[in-house]
Amino acid sequence: MEKLEFKFKTETNQLRNFNVTAGVVNSGNLEILLEKYSEPDETGVIVNTTVPGFKVIWQAVIQDFIDKYAMGGCHLIINDCGATPAVVSLRLRQLYELAVTDNNHKNFSLSRYFELTARERILALIDTDSFIEILPAITKLTSPHLGVLDLPTEFDDGVIIGRAKFNNQPVFIAAQNFAFMGGAVGEVNGAKLTGLCLKALNEKPFAVIFLLDSGGVRLHEANAGEIAISELIAAIMQLKFAQIPVIGVVAGKNGAFGGIGIISQCLDSIIVTENARTGVSGPEVIETVMGVAEYDSSDRALVWRTCGGRHRAITGDGIYCGKSIVEIKSKLIDLLSSPQPLTISQLQEEQQLLAKRLQDNQNSKDSGDVWAKAGYAEPLAIPDLSDVGFMGILK
Amino acid sequence: MEFGLNRQLKRDKLSVASSYLEDKWLKDSQQLPLLLEHLINPYDRVCLEGDNQKQAVFLAKGLCKVNPTIVNNLHIVQSCLSLPEHVEVFERGIASKVDFCYSSGQGARVMSLAAQNKIEMKGIHTYLELFARYFLDLTPNVALVVAEKADKAGNLYTGANTEETPAIIEATAFKDGIVIVEVNEIVDELPRVDIPASWVDVLVHSPISQLVKPLFTRDPALIDEVKILMAMMAIKGIYAKYGVNRLNHGVGYATSAIELLLPTYAELLGLKGKICQYMVVNPCPTLIPAIEAGFIKTICSPGGEVGMNEYVAHRSDVFFNGADGTLRSNRAFAQLAGLYAIDMFIGGSLQIDIAGNSSTATIERMTGFGGAPNLGSDINARRHSSDTWLKAGQEYATTLHKPLLKGRKLVVQMVETFQAAGLPTFVEELDAITLQKKMGMPLPPIMILGDDVTHIVTEIGIANLLLCKDLKEREQAIRAVAGYTPVGLKKDRQIVAGLHQRGIIIYPEDLGIKFSDASRDLLAAKSIKDLVEISGGLYAPPSMYRNW
Numbered sequence: 001m002e003k004l005e006f007k008f009k010t011e012t013n014q015l016r017n018f019n020v021t022a023g024v025v026n027s028g029n030l031e032i033l034l035e036k037y038s039e040p041d042e043t044g045v046i047v048n049t050t051v052p053g054f055k056v057i058w059q060a061v062i063q064d065f066i067d068k069y070a071m072g073g074c075h076l077i078i079n080d081c082g083a084t085p086a087v088v089s090l091r092l093r094q095l096y097e098l099a100v101t102d103n104n105h106k107n108f109s110l111s112r113y114f115e116l117t118a119r120e121r122i123l124a125l126i127d128t129d130s131f132i133e134i135l136p137a138i139t140k141l142t143s144p145h146l147g148v149l150d151l152p153t154e155f156d157d158g159v160i161i162g163r164a165k166f167n168n169q170p171v172f173i174a175a176q177n178f179a180f181m182g183g184a185v186g187e188v189n190g191a192k193l194t195g196l197c198l199k200a201l202n203e204k205p206f207a208v209i210f211l212l213d214s215g216g217v218r219l220h221e222a223n224a225g226e227i228a229i230s231e232l233i234a235a236i237m238q239l240k241f242a243q244i245p246v247i248g249v250v251a252g253k254n255g256a257f258g259g260i261g262i263i264s265q266c267l268d269s270i271i272v273t274e275n276a277r278t279g280v281s282g283p284e285v286i287e288t289v290m291g292v293a294e295y296d297s298s299d300r301a302l303v304w305r306t307c308g309g310r311h312r313a314i315t316g317d318g319i320y321c322g323k324s325i326v327e328i329k330s331k332l333i334d335l336l337s338s339p340q341p342l343t344i345s346q347l348q349e350e351q352q353l354l355a356k357r358l359q360d361n362q363n364s365k366d367s368g369d370v371w372a373k374a375g376y377a378e379p380l381a382i383p384d385l386s387d388v389g390f391m392g393i394l395k
Numbered sequence: 396m397e398f399g400l401n402r403q404l405k406r407d408k409l410s411v412a413s414s415y416l417e418d419k420w421l422k423d424s425q426q427l428p429l430l431l432e433h434l435i436n437p438y439d440r441v442c443l444e445g446d447n448q449k450q451a452v453f454l455a456k457g458l459c460k461v462n463p464t465i466v467n468n469l470h471i472v473q474s475c476l477s478l479p480e481h482v483e484v485f486e487r488g489i490a491s492k493v494d495f496c497y498s499s500g501q502g503a504r505v506m507s508l509a510a511q512n513k514i515e516m517k518g519i520h521t522y523l524e525l526f527a528r529y530f531l532d533l534t535p536n537v538a539l540v541v542a543e544k545a546d547k548a549g550n551l552y553t554g555a556n557t558e559e560t561p562a563i564i565e566a567t568a569f570k571d572g573i574v575i576v577e578v579n580e581i582v583d584e585l586p587r588v589d590i591p592a593s594w595v596d597v598l599v600h601s602p603i604s605q606l607v608k609p610l611f612t613r614d615p616a617l618i619d620e621v622k623i624l625m626a627m628m629a630i631k632g633i634y635a636k637y638g639v640n641r642l643n644h645g646v647g648y649a650t651s652a653i654e655l656l657l658p659t660y661a662e663l664l665g666l667k668g669k670i671c672q673y674m675v676v677n678p679c680p681t682l683i684p685a686i687e688a689g690f691i692k693t694i695c696s697p698g699g700e701v702g703m704n705e706y707v708a709h710r711s712d713v714f715f716n717g718a719d720g721t722l723r724s725n726r727a728f729a730q731l732a733g734l735y736a737i738d739m740f741i742g743g744s745l746q747i748d749i750a751g752n753s754s755t756a757t758i759e760r761m762t763g764f765g766g767a768p769n770l771g772s773d774i775n776a777r778r779h780s781s782d783t784w785l786k787a788g789q790e791y792a793t794t795l796h797k798p799l800l801k802g803r804k805l806v807v808q809m810v811e812t813f814q815a816a817g818l819p820t821f822v823e824e825l826d827a828i829t830l831q832k833k834m835g836m837p838l839p840p841i842m843i844l845g846d847d848v849t850h851i852v853t854e855i856g857i858a859n860l861l862l863c864k865d866l867k868e869r870e871q872a873i874r875a876v877a878g879y880t881p882v883g884l885k886k887d888r889q890i891v892a893g894l895h896q897r898g899i900i901i902y903p904e905d906l907g908i909k910f911s912d913a914s915r916d917l918l919a920a921k922s923i924k925d926l927v928e929i930s931g932g933l934y935a936p937p938s939m940y941r942n943w
Binding site: 028051053054056057060061082083084085086087089090093094097110111112114115274275298299300301302304308310383384386 | 619620621811812813815816817854878879884910911915916921922924928932938939940941942943
């Protein structure tokens with residue numbers, strides 16, 4: 001990592017919002033945090049970059065941006081992960097737009113959940129203007145481990161948490177940032193999720209909503225991550241005992257695997273979409289351990305057939321939903337209107353279902369066999385059905 | 396002078412080989428190497444069909460197994476060196492000379508063998524040049540080609556991936572060469588006859604299936620805002636300005652972005668029926684929304700694309716399909732259309748120098764040319780006119796104060812200023828120059844010559860090189876759109892301001908395009924699944940592109 005510092009003389013800004021961020025820390029991309037700066041006619045810039053040796057180019061890109069937009073009294077902190085100048089310019093302009101407009105009023109009704117960032121997913125689902133972020137980027141609570149390994153950090157450590165109103169009810173909500181380290185859980189990231197649950201135990205909101213999108217534990221801080229997962233499981237169980245509904249949504253790029261795959265099944269229920277995947281060992285892990293003949297992780301049709309949203313919906317491990325924001329939102333409203341408190345009889349019923357599934361599928365070779373056993377007449381046609389078509393036949 | 400020797404030689408070879416054959420069919424596929432030893436003589440010119448997408452895999456493996464003391468010093472004449480076997484024949488001393496166009500996966504190995512003098516590189520061609528040479532001095536003595544299906548008599552069906560099979564077979568069969576075909580499937584009745592049996596000498600039922608890789612599938616999910624911005628600039632600043640209707644698209648993400656903006660952004664600008672109606676291009680899945688929206692009337696395709704066959708078969712109004720309904724691609728004719736009939740080529744490159752020359756060669760890898768140099772060249776031999784061609788020609792003639800004697804093909808380079816962080820697209824000197832020196836080549840391997848380039852589009856803006864008075868101005872125009880690359884940082888701000896005033900440099904804001912307008916919401920499809928849905932379920936993407 002290389003740290004660069006710049007100061008530019010410029011006119012005082014006319015911005016409305018500070019403490020906002022643009023971009024994410026992943027390969028070819030960067031995150032920029034905008035803060036207030038003590039000198040009104042100066043812009044301070046700090047760049048932390050994974051690609052050293054390009055001070056002149058950084059200077060030129062930022063100079064052009066500052067020449068165009070008065071940014072005096074602004075402090076920009078950039079966490080770069082190999083972005084090209086084109087992407088840097090784009091993110092700087094997006095940051096400027098966030099600073100002069102109000103993202104809380106952006107209309108997401110036509111957006112796709114899958115396409116949105118973690119923060120946008122929260123804003124898209126909750127009631128307008130109701131999000132109060134806990135430990136936002138400005139607190140700079142980053143991973144204590146990644147820096148030691150000379151890896152880039154992100155100001156929210158890959159998860160956004162906070163309070164909001166959902167359908168006029170107070171909720172706690174968290175969204176995993178799939179782009180930063182694959183949404184993986186580390187020490188700070190996990191503590192934010194667990195802390196949110198523990199705070200919910202005190203404040204007793206109407207529900208806790210997890211927007212999951214993660215490959216599991218961050219290998220770079222695996223011990224801390226594994227501990228975080230077990231703490232999170234314990235915290236979720238406490239919420240359940242306290243009769244506070246905890247619902248998950250798995251509809252993003254990484255799905256829910258590893259520890260987060262386990263978490264997804266600890267919740268009261270999860271909403272899954274066609275592009276969702278959930279499981280414990282991810283496809284690449286299975287291939288590495290069992291061999292490519294057993295499981296070819298590059299065969300994506302196989303991956304979705306065995307881990308995908310439709311498979312999980314058929315086996316009863318997820319509640320199927322269309323991909324749009326509107327559909328996901330209305331499914332969440334449905335689920336929260338009929339909470340399912342944890343009971344012994346419900347647990348026993350689930351155990352019996354699992355035992356029966358195992359019994360029924362002793363000779364099943366592929367998901368098609370499982371679906372046929374579950375009573376689906378044309379199992380092999382299921383992946384190619386439209387969402388409407390699939391929901392029509394889903395038992 | 397004695398005549399008829401070649402015909403006699405062919406008869407002799409086939410008569411010696413006849414014990415391996417029943418009718419024209421090889422009886423035991425295990426005996427392929429022995430058969431080839433009878434049919435191929437040392438120093439023969441051999442085409443081991445390696446097209447861009449399909450390759451004669453089983454015949455290639457068979458040729459690698461012949462005894463090099465019997466068959467050696469072959470002169471390989473084929474377009475693509477893409478299978479490991481295409482290089483192995485040189486390593487094993489079976490072949491020693493090569494004329495080719497493109498070495499997709501094998502570029503580094505080809506270079507290292509050339510450096511060890513195991514390959515004598517005779518010529519690196521464009522497709523059309525090599526096909527043309529097949530009919531003069533590089534006619535194959537033996538062609539080893541591949542067909543999807545054959546009937547018992549030896550008629551061939553080459554289908555959507557016909558590509559260059561007809562060109563190879565025509566040159567070989569009509570000059571007393573031997574045509575050997577590997578066939579994946581034998582059927583009683585072919586969907587249609589692409590090659591008549593009388594042009595075929597030997598058939599081999601391949602025990603391994605033909606490999607066709609998806610080369611032209613671009614996932615809309617990977618198109619970012621920078622590419623969308625460039626696509627918007629190109630549509631407004633070039634397609635609309637010149638009314639471009641006959642064109643070729645490269646197969647990168649930038650042109651995919653254009654394709655996906657046609658039914659949305661271009662439609663809003665009222666450009667439907669005014670641009671992009673006739674295209675020379677592979678059946679790229681990202682074309683589906685524009686075809687469905689009625690933007691594109693005709694597509695002339697040099698090859699096929701995995702997953703697109705069913706869709707193409709149902710869109711006969713647009714594609715060149717046989718009476719059986721399926722596509723028949725033809726690289727030679729498509730390249731001819733790309734050379735003479737199109738008014739614009741638009742595509743990307745890895746490196747562009749300050750004279751506008753571009754290249755995809757790096758110091759470690761010699762990839763060759765393929766078809767881009769023909770598609771992306773201005774042709775002095777063209778005589779028919781079009782408004783687009785004349786408009787571009789007029790701009791150039793006016794700049795140079797010359798009378799209008801010919802139009803200009805628009806040759807547009809569309810690139811981001813950096814390929815990745817620290818890897819600039821714009822350079823003072825191409826790697827191709829270093830490569831030329833290292834390999835002792837007569838010319839640097841330049842893909843598209845700067846003299847032919849009319850426009851460069853980057854995320855910074857558009858440079859219209861037709862309006863540059865001299866090389867100095869052209870250099871500054873290129874530096875102006877080279878952004879923050881070392882080439883761009885050396886621009887003369889005052890000269891560039893002058894170029895901007897004269898319309899040589901066009902920034903997004905000059906076209907009324909804001910950076911914030913460049914949103915993924917403009918894409919007619921955001922995912923492969925969207926493409927499937929827009930195609931009405933006819934597009935069947937290969938498994939590697941699915942996320943459902």
